[in-house]
Amino acid sequence: MIMTQADLLAKIAHSSRVYTTGSGTQICADSREILPKLPANSVDLIVTSPPFPLLRKKEYGNEDQHAYVDWLVDFAKAAKDALKDTGSLVLDIGGAYQKGRPVRSLHQYLVLIALVENVGYELAEEFYWYNTAKLPSPIEWVNKRKIRVKDAVNTVWWLSKTDFPKVNLDPVRVxxxxxxxxxxxxxxxxxxxxxxxxxxxxxxxxxxxxxxxLPSNLLSYPNSDSNGFYIRTCKQLGQRAHPARFPAALPEFFVKMLTEKDDLVVDIFSGSNTTGRVAERLGRRWLSIEESREYADLSSIRFMEGRELDEIREVYGAVKSGRCPQL
Known part of the structure; x- marks a missing residue:
């Protein structure tokens, strides 16, 4: 039996709901507070790209690596009960250099080990997202000193609760x-x-x-959208688009492979809600959770393509005012 959106939202305060569509809801909250409120064994797929706040704000030594790991493990623990036994957790985690040093952080690998050994997830398979449009970085080691090559690959961990999560490779054949x-x-x-x-x-x-x-586990997608509908409309509204957006092709691959029509897809760090938009287009139900009200509001733009700017401005105003419109 498929739970309705009302069933899923029954314990979630109306004040945290930003907007709804025919298939999903955007929530503004800390995912660790929302996930325990979802019915157990109700989610088919969680696909997300966590932010890296500790990498940006602090010198990234061993202590910070472990602080980041502990922080992310909290979310994964909260997600586990909500996932079905046939469900999957997909994490896109970018790499980084340690601050001021030409040596790599191990945070994404420490996260993987912690989730498998301490939380009880299984590593179904590792994937690598090759961003063919990524600019040379980091500047100090690649552009200036030229002692490292361009960092253009993210690790993507496909994790599951059991050995045999739901999967169908036919929709992602190449x-x-x-x-x-x-x-x-x-x-x-x-x-x-x-x-x-x-x-x-x-x-x-x-x-x-x-x-x-059959596809390989190297996913090659450019992240080069600089003037798409979302970004262009943000500019027209005088707003700054979310700065860290993954291409729609990345969550689309996993939504197609790991879910079927009417399954529930959740993004626990939804940002500009690329995942929710993909899920809606593919006929899945979705729930997206973003802590920043500014970004959660702006993500409504993704569901207003084809409307006139004046109407978009009016609906966006309703979203910002807290009226939680249906788009």
């Missing part, structure tokens, strides 16, 4: 290579069945058309 297309046209003539050096047997089964190839 186009076949030209050689595979030739094989599919004439499997018998392309090569003779044989045993490779690796021990893998190559035979007729490889000539089956599955509608596309």
């Amino acid at each position: 186009p076949y290579s030209q050689s595979m297309k030739r094989l599919l046209k004439n499997p018998e003539g392309y090569y003779k069945p044989k045993l490779r050096d690796s021990g893998h047997a190559i035979g007729k089964a490889f000539g089956q058309d599955n509608g596309g190839a």
Whole structure:
């Protein structure tokens, strides 16, 4: 039985609700306060990109690394009860250098180890998001001294409560290579069945058309949107867009792979609510939680594409006033 949005929000104060849509609700609060209020075993997928406040505000030595890990573990603990046994937690965590030193922080790996060994999650698989449009950074070690290469890959941990979370790879298959297309046209003539050096047997089964190839765990998406609807409209309203936005393709991959229609997708650090917008477009229910009221309000813009600016301004005003409109 699918819980209604009203069921999910029954214990959440109306004052923390920012806006609703046909499929979801934006909440302004600390996720650690909201997650325990959700019904147990109600969430199919949590996909999010946590902020890095400790990395930016403090010198990032061992003490700060562990403080960051402990801080993020608190959220993951709160999320575990809300997740279904078939559910998944997907964390996109960027890397960083230690302040003033050309050596890397280990925070994303310490988070992973803590979540598996201390909280009881399983690592279903590690993914790597390659941002093909990322500018060279950090400036000191890459641009100036030229002693490190460009840091362009984020770690993305796919975690689950059990060994066998819900997953369907068909929606995320990728186009076949030209050689595979030739094989599919004439499997018998392309090569003779044989045993490779690796021990893998190559035979007729490889000539089956599955509608596309399985993707790899290297996800290559540019984060280059500088004048999309959300950013452009923020400027027109005289507002500063959220500064750290991941491309829609990243949460879309996991929403497609790990959920099906009407499943519940949650983002516990929703920022500009890219995840909620993706979930809405794909026919999933969603709940997004953002502590900053400014960013939570602005995220409503994502659901107003196609409207005239005057109407957007009016609805955005209603959101800011706390009236929690349905968009």
